[in-house]
Amino acid sequence: MDGLTGSAVTLRVLKGTPASGTQEVEYAVPMVTGMVVLDAIHYVQHNLDTDLACRWNCKAAKCGSCSAEVNGHPVLMCKTRIEDLASGPVTVHPLKTFPLVKDLVTDVSRNYEVNREIPPFTHAPDDTGPWRIQQVDIDRLYEYRRCIECFLCQDVCHVLRSHNYADRFYGPRFFVRVAGLEMHPKDVLDRTDQTREEGGLGYCNITKCCTEVCPEHIHITDNAIIPLKERVADRRWDPVRFIGRELLRRPASPAAEATPALPDPAKPPRNRGDWDEAALTNVDITELVKQQIRTRTRPWEK
Amino acid sequence: MTLEPYDTLDCDVLVIGAGGAGMRAAIAAAEAGCSVAVVTKSLLGKAHTVMAEGGIAAGLANVDARDSWEVHFADTMLGGQLLNNWRMVELYAHEVIDRVYELERWGGLFDRTDDGRIMQRAFGAHSWKRLCHVGDRTGLELIRTLQDKLVHTPRAEVHMEYALTSLIKSGDRVCGAMGYRRSDGRFVAFRCGAVVLATGGWGRMYRETSNSWEGTGDGAAMAYEAGAELLDMEFVQFHPTGMVWPPGARGILVTEAVRGEGGLLYNAEGKRFMLEYDPVKKELSSRDVVARSIYEEVKAGRGTPHGGAYLDVRHLGAEQVRKKLPSMVEQFHALASVDITREPMEVGPTIHYTMGGVRVEAETGAATVPGLYAGGEVAGGLHGANRLGGNSLGDILVFGKRTGEAAAEYARTRGTKRHIDERLVAAEQAALLRPLDGSDDGASAGENPYKLHEELQAAMQDDAGIGRSEESLQRALAAILELRERSMRMHVGGGRPLNPGWHTCRDVTNMLTISESIVRSAIERRESRGSQWRFDHLEQDAELGTVNMVTRRDGATMRVERVPIDPLPDRLRPLLQRSRFYDAAKLPKGYLTAAAARAGAAS
Numbered sequence: 001m002d003g004l005t006g007s008a009v010t011l012r013v014l015k016g017t018p019a020s021g022t023q024e025v026e027y028a029v030p031m032v033t034g035m036v037v038l039d040a041i042h043y044v045q046h047n048l049d050t051d052l053a054c055r056w057n058c059k060a061a062k063c064g065s066c067s068a069e070v071n072g073h074p075v076l077m078c079k080t081r082i083e084d085l086a087s088g089p090v091t092v093h094p095l096k097t098f099p100l101v102k103d104l105v106t107d108v109s110r111n112y113e114v115n116r117e118i119p120p121f122t123h124a125p126d127d128t129g130p131w132r133i134q135q136v137d138i139d140r141l142y143e144y145r146r147c148i149e150c151f152l153c154q155d156v157c158h159v160l161r162s163h164n165y166a167d168r169f170y171g172p173r174f175f176v177r178v179a180g181l182e183m184h185p186k187d188v189l190d191r192t193d194q195t196r197e198e199g200g201l202g203y204c205n206i207t208k209c210c211t212e213v214c215p216e217h218i219h220i221t222d223n224a225i226i227p228l229k230e231r232v233a234d235r236r237w238d239p240v241r242f243i244g245r246e247l248l249r250r251p252a253s254p255a256a257e258a259t260p261a262l263p264d265p266a267k268p269p270r271n272r273g274d275w276d277e278a279a280l281t282n283v284d285i286t287e288l289v290k291q292q293i294r295t296r297t298r299p300w301e302k
Numbered sequence: 303m304t305l306e307p308y309d310t311l312d313c314d315v316l317v318i319g320a321g322g323a324g325m326r327a328a329i330a331a332a333e334a335g336c337s338v339a340v341v342t343k344s345l346l347g348k349a350h351t352v353m354a355e356g357g358i359a360a361g362l363a364n365v366d367a368r369d370s371w372e373v374h375f376a377d378t379m380l381g382g383q384l385l386n387n388w389r390m391v392e393l394y395a396h397e398v399i400d401r402v403y404e405l406e407r408w409g410g411l412f413d414r415t416d417d418g419r420i421m422q423r424a425f426g427a428h429s430w431k432r433l434c435h436v437g438d439r440t441g442l443e444l445i446r447t448l449q450d451k452l453v454h455t456p457r458a459e460v461h462m463e464y465a466l467t468s469l470i471k472s473g474d475r476v477c478g479a480m481g482y483r484r485s486d487g488r489f490v491a492f493r494c495g496a497v498v499l500a501t502g503g504w505g506r507m508y509r510e511t512s513n514s515w516e517g518t519g520d521g522a523a524m525a526y527e528a529g530a531e532l533l534d535m536e537f538v539q540f541h542p543t544g545m546v547w548p549p550g551a552r553g554i555l556v557t558e559a560v561r562g563e564g565g566l567l568y569n570a571e572g573k574r575f576m577l578e579y580d581p582v583k584k585e586l587s588s589r590d591v592v593a594r595s596i597y598e599e600v601k602a603g604r605g606t607p608h609g610g611a612y613l614d615v616r617h618l619g620a621e622q623v624r625k626k627l628p629s630m631v632e633q634f635h636a637l638a639s640v641d642i643t644r645e646p647m648e649v650g651p652t653i654h655y656t657m658g659g660v661r662v663e664a665e666t667g668a669a670t671v672p673g674l675y676a677g678g679e680v681a682g683g684l685h686g687a688n689r690l691g692g693n694s695l696g697d698i699l700v701f702g703k704r705t706g707e708a709a710a711e712y713a714r715t716r717g718t719k720r721h722i723d724e725r726l727v728a729a730e731q732a733a734l735l736r737p738l739d740g741s742d743d744g745a746s747a748g749e750n751p752y753k754l755h756e757e758l759q760a761a762m763q764d765d766a767g768i769g770r771s772e773e774s775l776q777r778a779l780a781a782i783l784e785l786r787e788r789s790m791r792m793h794v795g796g797g798r799p800l801n802p803g804w805h806t807c808r809d810v811t812n813m814l815t816i817s818e819s820i821v822r823s824a825i826e827r828r829e830s831r832g833s834q835w836r837f838d839h840l841e842q843d844a845e846l847g848t849v850n851m852v853t854r855r856d857g858a859t860m861r862v863e864r865v866p867i868d869p870l871p872d873r874l875r876p877l878l879q880r881s882r883f884y885d886a887a888k889l890p891k892g893y894l895t896a897a898a899a900r901a902g903a904a905s
Binding site: 003017032033034035036039045046047050051052053054055056057058059060061062063064065079081101102103105108109112115116119120121123128129130131132133134135138141142145146147148149181184187217 | 344345346347348349350352353403406407408409411412413414416417418419420421436437439442443446447450451453454462485512514515516547548549550551554555629632633636637638750751752753756794795796797799800801802803804806
């Protein structure tokens with residue numbers, strides 16, 4: 001390749017599997033003008049270590065496959081130029097929040113399960129178009145639809161990363177998803193209660209870390225999460241609705257009402273209704289949740 | 303031969319590939335009542351469809367009332383130099399309109415006109431403003447919409463990160479496919495009533511490409527091995543505008559929407575050279591013409607410092623650029639430190655699309671082997687010698703649906719599940735495992751698959767690229783055959799779970815097959831037409847304007863034959879004149895006369 005600068009960059013890549021254990025392996029990669037971290041990883045695969053696993057597809061920041069933690073920052077490797085990083089060795093680690101599979105590849109399947117949980121776009125049965133929609137509505141929705149599902153926001157969110165609440169918290173990506181559906185002028189479903197109860201919207205205490213790392217510059221907190229929280233507040237805390245609800249004595253689940261204090265992650269997770277408490281102590285909680293989700297009925301599937 | 307235990311999965315319809323075509327086919331087959339397995343090499347939603355930026359071409363006539371499916375038909379046929387399968391083009395131009403509205407009903411977004419209808423933009427060689435789009439991310443929007451629809455469609459199951467390497471036949475019928483799960487390397491076999499190939503195109507055998515790692519031609523190679531015919535393989539599209547600097551970004555696509563929105567091309571001397579090459583369509587000429595023009599300018603010494611042309615949008619105003627081309631602003635800012643609202647972009651041709659592919663029946667997408675269907679870029683015929691921008695997103699929707707429905711019908715009526723011949727499975731397992739065998743004395747004795755890939759890219763780029771000659775093509779062929787020989791000795795270290803070196807071995811094998819077909823077809827087509835540019839045959843050849851090149855397997859030998867094109871029927875022939883760019887004098891030489899003569903002789 002032309003553009004060789006004559007210098008080299010040292011890459012420290014975390015290699016290994018949960019079974020074999022992981023360790024940083026050092027590679028020296030010749031520096032090329034404009035080289036991104038993914039180029040360096042490719043050089044390693046081609047020349048130094050054909051067994052180094054990483055995900056990538058478009059190499060143009062459009063597919064969101066090559067997410068990794070470079071020098072501790074969650075980024076897309078295809079968009080991170082080595083000359084923009086601090087001098088010295090470059091560490092490349094897999095996303096920490098997701099279970100490791102091998103080297104830079106992690107198990108992100110939980111995200112796909114959450115997506116299935118969210119009822120899809122649904123228009124009124126008698127309103128089949130062609131539709132008239134105003135550009136201003138498209139402009140607002142387009143921000144949510146820009147998401148490339150790199151899951152960097154999920155990776156950096158402390159509710160998932162530090163507290164490991166994948167079982168009760170959808171995560172920023174999916175609040176963006178819900179917001180995009182809820183604000184579509186032709187969608188007729190209401191996902192507010194689900195987002196609060198199953199999605200655990202209340203756990204988010206708007207630290208904006210997700211917004212910080214989004215490579216598409218989506219204002220996740222301001223434009224997706226906060227509007228959803230406002231809908232919840234409107235639904236739950238509007239005084240007239242509150243009185244109406246009290247009069248009708250509709251049972252509510254008190255635990256989900258306010259933003260709860262985050263429990264100690266070391267403690268076993270709290271009871272979620274019909275779960276078998278005894279089974280929770282010694283099982284892989286993620287597996288159990290997956291099982292629950294698989295067997296749960298989906299109202300939109302007849 | 304030993305047989306390693308493997309997982310067997312059953313379904314009515316197996317869809318290989320989960321880009322737009324695969325997902326649309328899967329939805330159609332599931333809605334027809336079949337159980338469907340969708341298999342992808344990557345994660346769901348990462349397919350190359352996300353790279354499509356410009357939009358979906360459809361004659362809605364929202365912006366320009368003069369447009370219609372008939373004009374769209376004419377533009378597509380003329381753009382393809384009339385080598386297209388006209389029946390496919392007819393179905394396509396008709397049905398893509400419904401597919402766009404359907405996508406909207408499934409939640410897809412499109413930019414709007416002032417009165418709230420779907421907005422359409424201008425694009426190369428389309429008569430009127432025709433491309434339905436949302437910003438410059440229409441492919442992503444399409445993928446996300448189909449993805450959401452698919453995962454909520456009953457009876458459809460997605461298998462992510464599986465590599466299928468070979469089709470399974472029972473007698474003359476395709477009845478399944480086998481391969482392995484990438485995460486742990488375990489072998490799998492899918493048993494089904496019908497297979498839909500939706501594996502996309504193949505650009506990875508070229509060095510400067512806008513394709514992702516997935517574009518290795520697996521589907522076409524598998525189909526070829528199973529005895530199916532490939533069509534028009536010599537036609538490989540160079541997109542005129544890829545990034546040329548910095549080296550790491552070379553080849554990354556710069557959407558045609560930049561020119562659709564009014565971007566202009568200049569050479570290093572500041573001259574708008576497209577005014578000379580195509581005074582009518584100018585920057586919005588068809589892709590083959592613009593790509594060649596840039597190539598000529600660079601060759602004549604009027605290129606930019608990094609060997610390209612300047613693409614300029616500054617005159618549109620910063621606000622308009624940021625609104626209509628947001629991902630281009632981001633891409634140049636992040637990868638090249640260029641602010642495109644203040645500086646021109648440097649661009650040059652990059653491999654983008656493959657017009658050729660599996661030869662299919664127009665209505666159903668059925669390949670020439672029973673039980674096998676192909677839709678989207680992996681299928682050939684719709685685009686002829688050159689594809690117009692915006693016709694690929696429409697292609698995958700229209701023919702995704704059609705192949706899915708046809709495969710479902712076949713699986714229900716004729717595709718009874720067959721017994722899998724385990725000798726085939728054992729042979730495939732042995733072939734897959736050969737590069738991992740510890741039998742030879744370490745990596746030094748074997749060939750590195752990545753090195754073979756790099757050598758193949760060099761041969762294809764230099765000798766079978768944008769400009770070709772008998773001499774260069776023969777050189778490319780010799781290189782491919784030599785690499786094929788060496789590929790038998792590929793060796794990689796490591797185990798089977800997520801081992802990219804091992805995965806690359808199979809990719810290289812597939813790419814060699816496809817490259818050979820491209821080169822052999824290009825040798826046979828001794829003329830310049832569409833994307834095929836022969837330095838030694840600069841003119842069009844009347845006789846070659848009436849035939850397609852068809853590749854088929856004859857034992858271990860690859861054969862390329864001329865197959866006559868059905869003449870354009872009388873009901874469609876007058877439609878050609880509806881194109882704004884119709885010029886009887888400029889019709890491909892010999893097409894109408896030769897076709898009419900043949901039609902006359904036949905009757």
